[in-house]
Amino acid sequence: MTSTTPHSPQPDPETGAAVKAADRAHVFHSWSAQELIDPLAVAGAEGSYFWDYEGRRYLDFSSGLVFTNIGYQHPKVVAAIQEQAGKLATFAPAFAVESRSEAARLIAGRTPGDLDKIFFTNAGAEAVEHAIRMARLHTGRHKVLSAYRSYHGGTQQTVNVTGDPRRWASDTGQAGVARFWAPFLYRSRFYAENEEQECARALEHLETTIAFEGPATIAAVILESVPGGAGIMVPPPGYLQGVREICDRHGIVFILDEVMAGFGRTGTWFAADLFDVVPDLMTFAKGVNSGYVPLGGVAISAEIAATFARRPYPGGLTYSGHPLACAAAVATIRVMEEEGIVENAARMGAEVLGPGLRELAERHPSVGDVRGVGMFWAVELVRDRATREPLVPYNASGEANAPMAAFAAAAKANGLWPFVNMNRTHVAPPCTATGSELKEGLAALDAALAVADSYT
Numbered sequence: 001m002t003s004t005t006p007h008s009p010q011p012d013p014e015t016g017a018a019v020k021a022a023d024r025a026h027v028f029h030s031w032s033a034q035e036l037i038d039p040l041a042v043a044g045a046e047g048s049y050f051w052d053y054e055g056r057r058y059l060d061f062s063s064g065l066v067f068t069n070i071g072y073q074h075p076k077v078v079a080a081i082q083e084q085a086g087k088l089a090t091f092a093p094a095f096a097v098e099s100r101s102e103a104a105r106l107i108a109g110r111t112p113g114d115l116d117k118i119f120f121t122n123a124g125a126e127a128v129e130h131a132i133r134m135a136r137l138h139t140g141r142h143k144v145l146s147a148y149r150s151y152h153g154g155t156q157q158t159v160n161v162t163g164d165p166r167r168w169a170s171d172t173g174q175a176g177v178a179r180f181w182a183p184f185l186y187r188s189r190f191y192a193e194n195e196e197q198e199c200a201r202a203l204e205h206l207e208t209t210i211a212f213e214g215p216a217t218i219a220a221v222i223l224e225s226v227p228g229g230a231g232i233m234v235p236p237p238g239y240l241q242g243v244r245e246i247c248d249r250h251g252i253v254f255i256l257d258e259v260m261a262g263f264g265r266t267g268t269w270f271a272a273d274l275f276d277v278v279p280d281l282m283t284f285a286k287g288v289n290s291g292y293v294p295l296g297g298v299a300i301s302a303e304i305a306a307t308f309a310r311r312p313y314p315g316g317l318t319y320s321g322h323p324l325a326c327a328a329a330v331a332t333i334r335v336m337e338e339e340g341i342v343e344n345a346a347r348m349g350a351e352v353l354g355p356g357l358r359e360l361a362e363r364h365p366s367v368g369d370v371r372g373v374g375m376f377w378a379v380e381l382v383r384d385r386a387t388r389e390p391l392v393p394y395n396a397s398g399e400a401n402a403p404m405a406a407f408a409a410a411a412k413a414n415g416l417w418p419f420v421n422m423n424r425t426h427v428a429p430p431c432t433a434t435g436s437e438l439k440e441g442l443a444a445l446d447a448a449l450a451v452a453d454s455y456t
């Protein structure tokens with residue numbers, strides 16, 4: 001399936017080699033052992049595809065890091081950034097600036113309930129940092145409860161509330177963070193046999209955790225509406241509403257982290273809409289402008305905004321609401337509406353991706369579970385379907401991770417760029433992806449799963 005197409009430039013291996021050499025000499029990469037990585041030199045991208053300097057083209061089922069919800073190089077968004085750069089490339093945050101106020105107005109118009117005030121940040125982690133600070137100041141309490149299967153960012157505070165192993169090396173074990181188990185039926189911590197049991201027991205567990213942590217000390221419960229990086233685990237119906245009710249009863253701020261799940265990914269503007277739940281604070285980033293210029297933020301309820309109506313909010317960022325990033329957000333939101341991109345994500349998830357992945361699960365013994373919604377799916381690979389033993393051990397690296405590395409290599413050889421995380425491949429194409437692109441990706445996954453099957 002690897003091909004050179006009209007999308008692809010002429011191969012230019014010499015430039016590719018120079019780009020790679022400078023990268024290897026001077027770029028220090030995230031989450032990596034610097035000498036053990038071999039980053040692909042990327043020459044360009046458009047829509048659902050990107051390509052390298054050899055002229056090899058890849059269908060991007062990872063949307064970057066799950067952020068290019070409108071695909072690469074959307075001409076209207078690129079033009080809006082260029083236009084804003086010509087008009088007013090930058091300006092300090094404490095001013096009313098057209099692209100900033102318009103972005104805030106458009107975002108507030110789509111967030112659920114009364115989340116009508118927008119604090120802009122440059123990324124998701126900063127959004128979570130500030131949401132936690134707001135919750136602490138609003139309640140006068142300190143403790144934050146977060147889920148074990150979660151990811152909330154790579155800064156110190158957000159690592160501390162993250163649940164998954166990315167926190168292990170740098171979590172300071174900060175007093176004031178306690179973790180609980182959120183629902184996940186496939187690997188239930190509650191011995192549940194169905195979603196109703198999982199939901200009820202997970203809520204009871206949260207209630208007990210709060211009781212033992214001391215309700216009057218807890219500022220916030222933070223959850224991803226659909227946990228993403230830790231495995232795309234769509235919560236059972238009633239769970240988030242149940243958490244909402246528990247938080248209300250104890251005066252705890254409910255923070256929903258929609259950094260990955262927001263802005264169309266789940267086939268709704270926000271994943272919270274799927275569950276008809278309104279948090280007190282909602283963080284966003286990534287899809288807000290498809291990452292064309294870094295942007296994130298916190299959508300704030302009227303009650304919490306009122307806390308800072310006559311008392312200063314003690315926090316800020318030099319580039320908060322950067323005009324270029326906000327112009328990209330305005331254009332992105334308009335494009336999403338004009339082109340029905342949220343609806344496309346819902347329809348393609350229901351009609352192509354979900355059925356296609358389930359069909360693969362029927363034929364491939366290495367597939368233990370398929371779950372997701374919209375353009376947000378996880379395929380969990382196992383050695384044994386009956387025992388659900390993961391294809392690689394938890395947080396495996398090196399030789400122990402060989403089966404997943406072989407799976408990823410096979411996907412790439414078939415023209416598909418997969419998102420591989422532990423024993424899972426996440427399927428998160430741009431929300432603009434067409435039925436035929438998705439079918440092309442499913443065919444490549446089919447071939448890669450045959451490699452995974454050889455390890456079962």
Ligand code: PMP
Pocket residue numbers: 065123124125126128151152153154224228229257258259260261285286296
């Ligand atoms: N929260 C969630 C749910 C995320 O998925 C991420 C990033 N993957 C973050 C926060 C952190 O965002 P950023 O990397 O933009 O700081």
